Amino acid sequence: MTLFSLFLALTSFSLSLSFHTVDSFSLHRTRTVSVSPLISKSRTALFFSPDDHQSNAPPVQPRRSIVAGNWKLNPATLTEATTLLRLLKANFENHRDASSATEVVVFPPFPFLGVAVQELQGTGIQVGCQTIGTHEQGAFTGEVAPSMIQSMGVTYVMLGHSERRTLFGESDTAVNNKLQLCLAQRGLQVILCVGETLQEYETNLLASVVDVQLKKALVGVSSQDVLERIVVAYEPVWAIGTGKTATPSQAQAAHEAVRATLTALYGSHVAQGVRIQYGGSVTPDNIDALMAQPDVDGALVGGASLTADSFTRIVDGGIRAASATSSAYAPPPVELTATEVVPCANVLGESPVWSVRDQALYWISAPEGELWTWKYHGDNNQHNRNEPPYRRLIGTTLGCTALLEGEPHAVLLAGESAFMKMTMKADSGDFASSSSCTATNFLCERPEQDQATRPNDGRVDRQQRMVFGMYNNYHREGSSAGENNCGLYRLDANLQLESLLDYKYRVSNCICFPASGDTIFFCDTPTRKVYAFDYPVLTNRREIWTMPSEWPGGPDGAQVDADGCIWMALSGAHRVVRVNPDTGHMDFVVHLPVSSPTSCTFGGPNLDELFITTRKPDGGGLFRVKMPFGIRGLPEPEFRVNNNNNNNLVGQEQTTTQPTAAAVAVSSDNVMQEEGNANVQPAAGNTAATYASMAAAYKQMTNNGQ
Numbered sequence: 001m002t003l004f005s006l007f008l009a010l011t012s013f014s015l016s017l018s019f020h021t022v023d024s025f026s027l028h029r030t031r032t033v034s035v036s037p038l039i040s041k042s043r044t045a046l047f048f049s050p051d052d053h054q055s056n057a058p059p060v061q062p063r064r065s066i067v068a069g070n071w072k073l074n075p076a077t078l079t080e081a082t083t084l085l086r087l088l089k090a091n092f093e094n095h096r097d098a099s100s101a102t103e104v105v106v107f108p109p110f111p112f113l114g115v116a117v118q119e120l121q122g123t124g125i126q127v128g129c130q131t132i133g134t135h136e137q138g139a140f141t142g143e144v145a146p147s148m149i150q151s152m153g154v155t156y157v158m159l160g161h162s163e164r165r166t167l168f169g170e171s172d173t174a175v176n177n178k179l180q181l182c183l184a185q186r187g188l189q190v191i192l193c194v195g196e197t198l199q200e201y202e203t204n205l206l207a208s209v210v211d212v213q214l215k216k217a218l219v220g221v222s223s224q225d226v227l228e229r230i231v232v233a234y235e236p237v238w239a240i241g242t243g244k245t246a247t248p249s250q251a252q253a254a255h256e257a258v259r260a261t262l263t264a265l266y267g268s269h270v271a272q273g274v275r276i277q278y279g280g281s282v283t284p285d286n287i288d289a290l291m292a293q294p295d296v297d298g299a300l301v302g303g304a305s306l307t308a309d310s311f312t313r314i315v316d317g318g319i320r321a322a323s324a325t326s327s328a329y330a331p332p333p334v335e336l337t338a339t340e341v342v343p344c345a346n347v348l349g350e351s352p353v354w355s356v357r358d359q360a361l362y363w364i365s366a367p368e369g370e371l372w373t374w375k376y377h378g379d380n381n382q383h384n385r386n387e388p389p390y391r392r393l394i395g396t397t398l399g400c401t402a403l404l405e406g407e408p409h410a411v412l413l414a415g416e417s418a419f420m421k422m423t424m425k426a427d428s429g430d431f432a433s434s435s436s437c438t439a440t441n442f443l444c445e446r447p448e449q450d451q452a453t454r455p456n457d458g459r460v461d462r463q464q465r466m467v468f469g470m471y472n473n474y475h476r477e478g479s480s481a482g483e484n485n486c487g488l489y490r491l492d493a494n495l496q497l498e499s500l501l502d503y504k505y506r507v508s509n510c511i512c513f514p515a516s517g518d519t520i521f522f523c524d525t526p527t528r529k530v531y532a533f534d535y536p537v538l539t540n541r542r543e544i545w546t547m548p549s550e551w552p553g554g555p556d557g558a559q560v561d562a563d564g565c566i567w568m569a570l571s572g573a574h575r576v577v578r579v580n581p582d583t584g585h586m587d588f589v590v591h592l593p594v595s596s597p598t599s600c601t602f603g604g605p606n607l608d609e610l611f612i613t614t615r616k617p618d619g620g621g622l623f624r625v626k627m628p629f630g631i632r633g634l635p636e637p638e639f640r641v642n643n644n645n646n647n648n649l650v651g652q653e654q655t656t657t658q659p660t661a662a663a664v665a666v667s668s669d670n671v672m673q674e675e676g677n678a679n680v681q682p683a684a685g686n687t688a689a690t691y692a693s694m695a696a697a698y699k700q701m702t703n704n705g706q
Contacts, residue, residue: 066297066318067314067318070301102298104126121626155189155335161235172213179218190229192232226266276298350398351401352611364401371392375387392424400455404639414446451485456507459511488538502538508524556569559601598613602634
């Protein structure tokens with residue numbers, strides 16, 4: 001037994017008296033893990049290394065098991081690859097625990113990456129690339145850059161595989177170069193392979209070999225990246241493809257050596273948080289014995305991953321290992337990645353709403369005063385090629401939008417000074433018809449006309465009333481101008497406003513409702529705290545979640561799914577998260593390659609796709625992610641206006657609807673933007689009348705007593 005393993009065993013035993021609820025099996029396979037909520041393992045860590053005895057040590061978190069399938073140069077054809085992917089999909093769609101208890105990744109050859117991303121949507125299985133080139137762009141024939149694969153929806157890259165090292169002469173320096181390129185792409189994760197030859201093993205050089213490989217590969221890599229974005233795979237060269245495999249005790253000893261090097265480089269907190277896979281001839285028959293080892297966090301599977309049933313059985317081994325631990329620890333979050341589907345270049349995209357009636361998504365770009373619409377038929381529907389998004393220029397800053405009950409393509413807009421109705425005419429039934437037009441009608445003034453505020457976040461409640469909050473235009477200044485002076489309001493069918501909160505705040509966000517309609521969620525973004533209230537009378541305020549202090553930004557727009565969980569866009573933090581409001585547990589994380597997602601909603605024919613708006617400077621596009629099996633949204637309620645109010649509307653302004661310059665073609669295998677059209681500019685002569693003239697018309701209407 002090594003000194004390291006002896007220390008682990010003694011420390012585990014010394015703490016056994018304090019953990020009466022954990023069985024002896026769990027104690028034999030536990031270790032310290034002090035990590036961020038995103039990188040965790042499903043097996044409980046109960047002991048502390050010497051520097052963990054400080055009173056301010058981070059809380060212990062479990063490491064999540066990870067099973068990856070390396071297809072290598074298999075199968076032979078696209079047809080065979082598609083068949084394998086569909087068999088995996090069938091297994092995992094009815095095997096939902098696999099996507100939460102154990103992280104699952106497959107690594108097909110380059111030509112099959114696109115179809116893999118497409119076929120595995122909604123399964124929880126992530127797609128990885130077996131290697132990448134050493135350059136991001138340029139005249140390098142045959143090379144592939146990390147940004148290219150990430151744009152396809154690939155989330156993992158494998159680096160340093162022993163076959164790359166021995167057959168293609170890939171050096172530790174090249175591995176480090178590739179690793180740096182991958183880490184430059186936000187949201188891209190790496191499985192870093194290390195391992196020794198048979199001769200090195202027989203001459204007791206295992207620890208020395210993996211020590212050198214790790215130290216050279218990780219030059220210049222931060223502890224945060226190691227902890228959150230890197231998985232280490234120990235793969236003994238002598239056991240790959242030979243049918244030989246290390247015994248469980250040999251695998252454990254090797255993983256201890258890996259963790260010892262990580263401890264020397266980054267300290268015990270990081271080292272105990274990094275997941276380490278075993279990668280030598282893993283099969284359904286040996287997975288349980290391997291996963292029973294305290295430092296084996298998963299498997300890198302070769303030949304057995306080419307059979308759907310065998311691979312699924314190996315994943316089951318990871319699930320069984322996760323289930324053997326203490327139930328006191330909540331499972332770690334499932335991680336997903338969103339991809340851009342409409343490169344609309346919004347300055348501040350916001351307020352996405354999906355119309356089941358129209359089968360269309362509506363959203364706004366707030367400061368530009370733009371209403372966007374996309375008739376969407378689902379990710380596999382070829383008809384999307386003929387359905388570019390459409391944009392209408394309103395002429396005033398917008399806060400949010402909502403669906404209107406009644407005629408198709410009618411929406412409510414919360415403008416800087418008033419609420420308006422806009423309807424898209426589509427008499428021909430062709431959404432993209434050149435005869436389509438819009439009509440704008442004033443409904444009522446917004447509240448707080450004497451304040452430097454404007455409408456911001458809002459949604460229609462289950463009783464078809466519009467609930468919205470305000471935004472302090474000067475809240476970032478930190479002076480008296482940025483005080484809490486905003487209210488939360490409800491607009492009813494008679495266009496009467498009601499104030500809902502007995503206190504003021506600065507920036508409204510996260511307004512949404514579960515299916516029951518008896519709860520409202522709300523956040524004052526600068527506080528980074530999200531609350532739930534009883535509804536329709538706002539009482540019983542309770543905090544359901546606080547954004548982690550190490551994440552930049554704050555909670556923005558949100559939506560509730562059919563399970564009653566809340567999905568929140570975290571602007572500035574590159575992600576959308578799902579939180580269970582009853583427990584405060586974050587169980588899903590959607591990563592984006594841009595820093596500021598602004599809001600989200602469910603849409604698509606089955607309400608199982610999450611659409612995410614973003615903002616500049618690095619974002620502005622519309623992103624989408626397919627939900628894992630069983631997760632769906634709720635139909636968006638429509639705001640109801642009584643007929644007597646609807647019929648007396650005056651002050652109409654009309655404008656022609658034109659396709660945007662950023663028209664995109666969406667197909668089952670690609671998302672494209674026409675070259676040179678990244679920046680959408682208003683077409684001359686197609687804008688609505690200025691908001692000043694609209695406001696004048698509204699004032700004239702009110703002066704006449706209408």
